[in-house]
Each structure stands twice: as C-alpha cells, then as structure tokens.
Amino acid sequence: MPETMRAVDIKGGKGPVSSLHITDIPKPSISGNQALVKIKAFGLNRMDLLQREGQYPVPPGAPKTLGVEFSGIIEEVGAKPEGGFKKGDEVFGLAYGGAYAEYIAVSTKMLVHKPKELTWEQCAGIPETWITATQALYLISKFQPGKSILWHAGASSVSIAGIQLSVADKASAVFATARQDEKCEFVTKHLGATACFNTKKSTWVDEVKKATDGKGVDIIIDFIGAQYFQDNLNAIAKDGVIVNLGFMGGTKLPEGTDISAFVIKRCTYVGSALRSRDEEYQGQLRDQLVEHALPRFVDGRFKIFVEKVLAWEDIQEAHKMLEENRTKGKVICTIS
Known part of the structure; x- marks a missing residue:
C-alpha cells in the first residue's frame, strides 16, 4: 500500500471554487536530481484558477494537483542532487505542479536556499511571480x-x-x-x-x-x-x-x-509562458533570481507584498480573493 498525503483536489477534475477540497492522495516518490520537500506554505497564482476550471493545459508529466510555488524543508534527496541540497535544508522553489499538498517532488535545479531573514510565507510568494x-x-x-x-x-x-x-x-x-x-x-x-x-x-x-x-x-x-x-x-x-x-x-x-x-x-x-519551459531554461532563471534579486530581498531593497495568509483549509476563500481582484500582492496558504 503506497504512502499517502493530504492535498487539495478538485471534485470532478474541474469546477468552481466550491469544488476545492482536501483529500488523501499518493505521496510522490523522487529520483535523480529531485528532492522531496515537506511544504510549509504555498503561493496562489491566476493560472491556478484557470487550471481549476479546466482552461489551463498542465505540462506533460506534471502532477494534476494545483500549485507551482512553495517553501518548505527537504525531507529526502535523490541520487544526484544539484547545488549541494541535502535533507533538512530550508528551501523555496518553483515546480510544474503539485504545491497544494503536504509534500512535493521537485527538481533541485528549481530550489533556492531560504534566507533566515525571510519568512516561510514570504518565500512561498517569490518563485513564480x-x-x-x-x-x-x-x-x-x-x-x-x-x-x-x-x-x-x-x-x-x-x-x-x-x-x-x-x-x-x-x-x-x-x-x-x-x-x-x-x-x-x-x-x-x-x-x-x-x-x-x-x-x-x-x-x-x-x-x-x-x-x-x-x-x-x-x-x-x-x-x-x-x-x-x-x-x-x-x-x-x-x-x-x-x-x-x-x-x-x-x-x-x-x-x-x-x-x-x-x-x-x-x-x-x-x-511567452514560464510553466511550459524546460527545466534547463527555468534553472537559468532561478540562477538569475538568486544572483540579481535574492540579496535585495535580504536587505529589504525589494519588498515581497503578501496580501493575506490563510490556512490551507481555507483554500476556497483564497481562490475567491483572486477571482474578485481583491489583492495587492500574494495570497499565501500555510500547512500545519
């Protein structure tokens, strides 16, 4: 029997806000340069609304679970992790999907070490945007x-x-x-x-x-x-x-x-679009973000504006905020 985890799912595969609910799904496995990250927080994006409604094509091989940006702690790494990532590292990153969940399998090419100066919620709002x-x-x-x-x-x-x-x-x-x-x-x-x-x-x-x-x-x-x-x-x-x-x-x-x-x-x-780009392309952008923007997040020159932090059990309210254009900045959900 495979291990399971909790994740946000969509009743019927697509639908309105009311179709969002938390259920049990198989826990992902990793290989190669991937890491298994226990998620602390994830960010919402407009593509999530479109995907929920069945109007956003998911890249081939990506999990159907919503969400592309997150922060958390590495629980396990594959045989060939990139950048020296290891178990216990605090990270944030970008994925092709699967962030509305307790765990995510993600390429270490798309992970960034979390600075101690930033919160989990702030870091979850950086990668995609x-x-x-x-x-x-x-x-x-x-x-x-x-x-x-x-x-x-x-x-x-x-x-x-x-x-x-x-x-x-x-x-x-x-x-x-x-x-x-x-x-x-x-x-x-x-x-x-x-x-x-x-x-x-x-x-x-x-x-x-x-x-x-x-x-x-x-x-x-x-x-x-x-x-x-x-x-x-x-x-x-x-x-x-x-x-x-x-x-x-x-x-x-x-x-x-x-x-x-x-x-x-x-x-x-x-x-242009980001999610459909290959791992190499996204990794180059990750490197540019780390070099160009990360120091400015740390010293405060760049601001990460978080409009609202909600528990992930309130995922329907989080989606409503985006649908109603009530935000100036990120909506973040936390997993406890």
Missing part, C-alpha cells in the same frame, strides 16, 4: 537601463515584482495601469512607479502619450490580451516590444483591429 517578471523583462523584452516600460495590472504580483526590478535597474520611466485608485496609489507610493493610470477613469493610452511627449513607451508587459491589443499598439514607441503573458481580457480580436503599427512603428509583439 519574480521569475516570470525576470523572464519578461530581461529574456523576452531585452530591457536595458534608460528604456521606458509599462506594466499592466500594476498591483498584480508579477507586476509588483516587475515594477521593482524596472525601477532598480534604472528604467527612464515606469508606468502601470490598474482599475482602482487605491491600487494606483499603492503602485506609485510603495513600488516607486512614475505614474499609474486608472483605466476606469481615463484613457491610459492618452496618458502614456502625454507623459512621453507623444513618443509612447518602449516596453509593455501585458496580461490582458485582446481587450488591450489595439491600445498596446497605439501606446508602443517605435522599435518597441509588447510582451503578452496572459489573456484576462479575451483572445478574440474585434473586427476593425488595425495592425499597421507593426510596420509603421517596427514594433514587436511576442507571447
């Missing part, structure tokens, strides 16, 4: 100091990370959008953005043009998709790059969409 922001900023958009940048959904966890990275690495201007005055104030006051535009109160494209003397912005990081496609083309500067990471505003473009900016402005529109 900060690595996604790192990927979008440096690998995809090819950001360089002196470029201007706009982050949509400015109070979302990825944009919170990205805005801090952009400011720290000397963007000429860092703009953001949000749909609430409170979130706009948070983005400028606490993250250091140049300006944040409330999309319910003003036309953000006009505001960007005004703030850049008509030039537009060099880089746009977008999670909205079809709803902002035309506006992004209108707001991008010549030779600018638009990076699409999601489609909260749909995937079907309306009739009459004008794509002339691709030629007139020589702009680039590129889509």
Whole structure:
C-alpha cells in the first residue's frame, strides 16, 4: 500500500471554487536530481484558477494537483542532487505542479536556499511571480537601463515584482495601469512607479502619450490580451516590444483591429509562458533570481507584498480573493 498525503483536489477534475477540497492522495516518490520537500506554505497564482476550471493545459508529466510555488524543508534527496541540497535544508522553489499538498517532488535545479531573514510565507510568494517578471523583462523584452516600460495590472504580483526590478535597474520611466485608485496609489507610493493610470477613469493610452511627449513607451508587459491589443499598439514607441503573458481580457480580436503599427512603428509583439519551459531554461532563471534579486530581498531593497495568509483549509476563500481582484500582492496558504 503506497504512502499517502493530504492535498487539495478538485471534485470532478474541474469546477468552481466550491469544488476545492482536501483529500488523501499518493505521496510522490523522487529520483535523480529531485528532492522531496515537506511544504510549509504555498503561493496562489491566476493560472491556478484557470487550471481549476479546466482552461489551463498542465505540462506533460506534471502532477494534476494545483500549485507551482512553495517553501518548505527537504525531507529526502535523490541520487544526484544539484547545488549541494541535502535533507533538512530550508528551501523555496518553483515546480510544474503539485504545491497544494503536504509534500512535493521537485527538481533541485528549481530550489533556492531560504534566507533566515525571510519568512516561510514570504518565500512561498517569490518563485513564480519574480521569475516570470525576470523572464519578461530581461529574456523576452531585452530591457536595458534608460528604456521606458509599462506594466499592466500594476498591483498584480508579477507586476509588483516587475515594477521593482524596472525601477532598480534604472528604467527612464515606469508606468502601470490598474482599475482602482487605491491600487494606483499603492503602485506609485510603495513600488516607486512614475505614474499609474486608472483605466476606469481615463484613457491610459492618452496618458502614456502625454507623459512621453507623444513618443509612447518602449516596453509593455501585458496580461490582458485582446481587450488591450489595439491600445498596446497605439501606446508602443517605435522599435518597441509588447510582451503578452496572459489573456484576462479575451483572445478574440474585434473586427476593425488595425495592425499597421507593426510596420509603421517596427514594433514587436511576442507571447511567452514560464510553466511550459524546460527545466534547463527555468534553472537559468532561478540562477538569475538568486544572483540579481535574492540579496535585495535580504536587505529589504525589494519588498515581497503578501496580501493575506490563510490556512490551507481555507483554500476556497483564497481562490475567491483572486477571482474578485481583491489583492495587492500574494495570497499565501500555510500547512500545519
């Protein structure tokens, strides 16, 4: 009889918030460079909502259990652990799935040693969001100091990370959008953005043009998709790059969409995702995070904003918070 563990499951395989419940499933086994980690806390992401509803394809071989970021203690390592990880190490990391559980089997390439200065809850909120922001900023958009940048959904966890990275690495201007005055104030006051535009109160494209003397912005990081496609083309500067990471505003473009900016402005529109990338690619981003961001977490230059910490028994409430856009930062669940 295999060993079991508790994990969050979805009744019927997919469904609404009410379908989430904790049950017993087989405990994972490890091999090679993997570690078995006893989870202390895990972070929530919007992809979890889509996966719960059956709208997010899980990478081949990934566990069906939700969750990609976590913190915890290594209980066992395989025969060839990377980076000297060993039993008893306090770590946090990124996985292809399986973090809503008591234990997770994960490649040691995707683990980071937990600094004593950070809590379990803070560390569980780092991997997915900060690595996604790192990927979008440096690998995809090819950001360089002196470029201007706009982050949509400015109070979302990825944009919170990205805005801090952009400011720290000397963007000429860092703009953001949000749909609430409170979130706009948070983005400028606490993250250091140049300006944040409330999309319910003003036309953000006009505001960007005004703030850049008509030039537009060099880089746009977008999670909205079809709803902002035309506006992004209108707001991008010549030779600018638009990076699409999601489609909260749909995937079907309306009739009459004008794509002339691709030629007139020589702009680039590129889509990307992190979870579907191979272990080698993700490991390189892990290394960049450790080198570039981890020291700044430790000394406080970078802030990890945790909106709410809940016991994992309250997983339905945690998902509701994300669905209702009630957050400025991470929702974290702890396992006791």
